[in-house]
Amino acid sequence: MTIDNARKKELAELAEFISIDYCPHSMVLPELIAEKSGVTYNYGEYGDCFDGLLEHDSNDFHVYLNTQNIQSTDNARLRFSFAHELGHFFIDEHRNALKKGKSLHKSYYRFQRKNIVEMEADHFASNLLMPTSRFKQAVQTRKFDFSLIESLTKEFGTSLSATLLKYIEIDAYPIMVVFSRDNMIEYSWKSNDFPYKYFIEHSSKKTPPLTVAGDYFNNGLKCDDTEIVEASEWFSSYDDIRGIKLFEKCIFPNYGKIAISIIWQ
Ligand SMILES: [Zn+2]
Structure with a gap:
């Protein structure tokens, strides 16, 4: 709905x-x-x-x-x-x-x-x-980059998640936000020109293991930095995307076992 x-x-x-x-x-x-x-x-x-x-x-x-x-x-x-x-x-x-x-x-x-x-x-x-x-x-x-979102939260007095969703809505730059809970992808949002739309675990909805979010669910590691990940770890594509790198920055809210990944090129 x-x-x-x-x-x-x-x-x-x-x-x-x-x-x-x-x-x-x-x-x-x-x-x-x-x-x-x-x-x-x-x-x-x-x-x-x-x-x-x-x-x-x-x-x-x-x-x-x-x-x-x-x-x-x-x-x-x-x-x-x-x-x-x-x-x-x-x-x-x-x-x-x-x-x-x-x-x-x-x-x-x-x-x-x-x-x-x-x-x-x-x-x-x-x-x-x-x-x-x-x-x-x-x-x-x-x-x-992530610091832009942080500075927007201060400027507008809004949370990271609300600011990210607004940023996606206005299509300012191709990014995707993935909300995972208990090692499962629950929701995702992307700007219109973000190039990938199919997760690698399309049917099982599992958070892919070799990603920052996956590292949290599988190994309990909360990585605060922006990391470089392989596009092919997150997404499947009809094109050959081997070797393509993406940035991933994760936020870990203080409720539930949740990771919110921000992914961009
Ligand atoms: Zn209400």
């Missing part, structure tokens, strides 16, 4: 319009947008129930943000949750559903299968925090 392109574009434009309107010269601040839109909010510790929640009561909207289990340095995660809840407020269909008393699902930040309403709010959040025109301007003329 995915959002169709026309809807994606509509949500991105709505989010960008709001960001540029409320935060024309600074980093996008969800708090400020909420205040100026009459949405109240608070931070609290709410256990593991949710990351963010938008509540409606007789035309008043309130955002609850859960700081439980969030390190004070992980501002990006709270900002994304806040932006996601603002999505439920600003997207007409979501707000109207709330007004009719239909509850939206509690929102979780983590990667997991989501329903379409949650995916729409995530897409809105991504574009609210990283408005396309501003993001494109920031990556223009900058060559891809």
Whole structure:
């Protein structure tokens, strides 16, 4: 289940319009947008129930943000949750559903299968925090390497994963991101011009062993550096790709047995 392109574009434009309107010269601040839109909010510790929640009561909207289990340095995660809840407020269909008393699902930040309403709010959040025109301007003329993504996370106040997905979306440079859990490839995203699309373990979905991610699952090694790997270790191709090298940089989130590989030429 995915959002169709026309809807994606509509949500991105709505989010960008709001960001540029409320935060024309600074980093996008969800708090400020909420205040100026009459949405109240608070931070609290709410256990593991949710990351963010938008509540409606007789035309008043309130955002609850859960700081439980969030390190004070992980501002990006709270900002994304806040932006996601603002999505439920600003997207007409979501707000109207709330007004009719239909509850939206509690929102979780983590990667997991989501329903379409949650995916729409995530897409809105991504574009609210990283408005396309501003993001494109920031990556223009900058060559891809991992430090670029790191500096973008600081510039936009976003997590590595959210920033990577946005980077892929605007097709700035051919890269692929592979999300593996428990030695299996669960999701992957690639820019349109990334040259490979078939994993070597196409049917079994196993993370290939002779890669940085594979090294983590098979040998418990967390390599923090950008490594050079053989294209043929990750991908199969009708072309002869023996000898072609790729870069791989892995991120190891602090939840679950997960490796997120960034692969580029
Ligand atoms: Zn939600």
